[in-house]
Each structure stands twice: as structure tokens, then as C-alpha cells.
Amino acid sequence: MAGKLTTIGFDADDTLWHNERFFRITQERFADLLDDFADPDHLMERLLEAEKRNIRHYGFGIKGFVLSMIETALDVTENRAPGPVIRALIDAGQDMLQHPIELLPHAREAVEALADSHRVILITKGDLIDQERKLAQSGLGDLFDGIEIVSNKTPEVYAEIFTRLGDGPASGLMAGNSMKSDVVPMVEAGGWGVYVPHGLVWEIERAEAPEQSDRYQAIDDLGALTALVKRIEEG
Known part of the structure; x- marks a missing residue:
């Protein structure tokens, strides 16, 4: 597709x-x-x-x-x-x-590369003050066209955000390490959900991969995201 x-x-x-x-x-x-x-x-x-x-x-x-x-x-x-x-x-x-932020491999490069050609947005859940602190320390804040700190991630939340900040979920992609919060609800909203595994997973964030959907993808790390976006667009 x-x-x-x-x-x-x-x-x-x-x-x-x-x-x-x-x-x-x-x-x-x-x-x-x-x-x-x-x-x-x-x-x-x-x-x-x-x-x-x-x-x-x-x-x-x-x-x-x-x-x-x-x-x-x-x-x-x-x-x-x-x-x-x-x-x-x-x-x-x-x-x-108070713990300092340590970026994961390829994080900055992936955001910078895609910011040159797409709208890039940050969608995270958690405590507002703490998430703002981490974003400020990360040095990535200025790269994003929009920043959303939400109480939960659901298909309805993704549909609203990608419609308001983009062209709807069908033209959007969400990349994250949580199958339950980042991938499954985005796919259910009609967008692309890309699983970027992390070695440690909170038990509450576990879910089955939506492998039946052609809008589900998995990559080893963010270093592969730009190439994946290109493949999706070229079909």
C-alpha cells in the first residue's frame, strides 16, 4: 500500500x-x-x-x-x-x-533526517513536568513540528493528533517501542505502526503484534526508519 x-x-x-x-x-x-x-x-x-x-x-x-x-x-x-x-x-x-537523559542509538539522526522531508511530531504519555524536562535535556525539542503529552494512547487519540497536526492517520506513521501503546492503536486508527524493540519492556506495555495488518512494520532500531519510510512511499 x-x-x-x-x-x-x-x-x-x-x-x-x-x-x-x-x-x-x-x-x-x-x-x-x-x-x-x-x-x-x-x-x-x-x-x-x-x-x-x-x-x-x-x-x-x-x-x-x-x-x-x-x-x-x-x-x-x-x-x-x-x-x-x-x-x-x-x-x-x-x-x-533528576537522572540525566541518554539518547538511544540513531535517535537524533532519525529525527533530523525525517524532519527534512516530513512533519515530525513527538507523542508521549506520562507526567507533564517530567516529560518536558526529559525533552528539554534531550536537545531534540526544536526538531519537532508538534509535541503531544497525553494521558493514554488510543486509536482515537492518534486519529485526532494526526488529523490536527498532519493529514490524518492514513498518511501518518508512528514509531515506538511499545506494541500496546505505539503500534497497535496506530494501526487500528488506520496509520502505519512501526515497532522499534527495546531490551526492557514494562509488563503493562506488552501486546500481540498486529501481524495480520499490512500497515504493521518492525525494525531493529531507528537507524532503519528513514529507509523504511522510503520503501513504504515507493510501494
Whole structure:
């Protein structure tokens, strides 16, 4: 299905820069702090359950993650979690919010190359202040024609954004590391969904690839995105 792509969307966390590995480091710290109260596997199960429950209250991002850790700590200790443990979890969240941004390979080159020929937009979800901080530190902000920080990524959200900032989802492409958030809903909206795998995947972001769709593609890294866009347009 050849056709001109006018608008290219990029996810941010773990597509343009590292993110999930800092959550994993903090989870290991969390397990060490609660070692006297719960084994690591059980603790991680309880934490994941809390995160799933709390997304609708806190949204995505570090602040909700920290609150879910505190809730889990209180649950597994039957509300007896020591004050220093709670303080350590808050400190861990502060560390995450101050961690410097490290771009993933080919991120800058891919955005720069496509910005010369297409509208490029950033579509990310999470805490507004934290996402703005990361974008500012990344040095990529000026390359984008539009920046959207949303509470969730659904077909309706993609349809609205690609219509408002482009020529509709049918002429758009979304590249990201989350099958659930970046790829599947974009394909369902009628656009191209390009999976760019990252070594670490949050369990909540897992989904089956829409392999039955001819608008689904997967590449090894962003270094292959420009060539893929060309192939799509040439049919």
C-alpha cells in the first residue's frame, strides 16, 4: 500500500532515550529495602498489581510508580513499613526525576533526517513536568513540528493528533517501542505502526503484534526508519 507519508510520529521513552532501565534499578532497590518482609518475586507481583490499579488515578510516570511502591510496601508489611523505608522510596523517586537523559542509538539522526522531508511530531504519555524536562535535556525539542503529552494512547487519540497536526492517520506513521501503546492503536486508527524493540519492556506495555495488518512494520532500531519510510512511499 504505497502512498505519501506526510507525518512521522515518535514515541519518547525507550524509543528516543533510555527510561525503563531506571525503573528496573529502582525496583531492585525496592526489593532490597523490603527483603525482610517479602521475597522479590512476590513483591514484584504485588507492585505490578498496584501499578495496574493506580494508572487510572495517577496516570503513567515516576510519581505514580513511587506511590505504587509505597502502597505495596505498606500492604506487604501490614502497614508496619519503617519510616526510613518510606523515606528511601521517596528518595529513589527523586533520583529518577533528576537522572540525566541518554539518547538511544540513531535517535537524533532519525529525527533530523525525517524532519527534512516530513512533519515530525513527538507523542508521549506520562507526567507533564517530567516529560518536558526529559525533552528539554534531550536537545531534540526544536526538531519537532508538534509535541503531544497525553494521558493514554488510543486509536482515537492518534486519529485526532494526526488529523490536527498532519493529514490524518492514513498518511501518518508512528514509531515506538511499545506494541500496546505505539503500534497497535496506530494501526487500528488506520496509520502505519512501526515497532522499534527495546531490551526492557514494562509488563503493562506488552501486546500481540498486529501481524495480520499490512500497515504493521518492525525494525531493529531507528537507524532503519528513514529507509523504511522510503520503501513504504515507493510501494
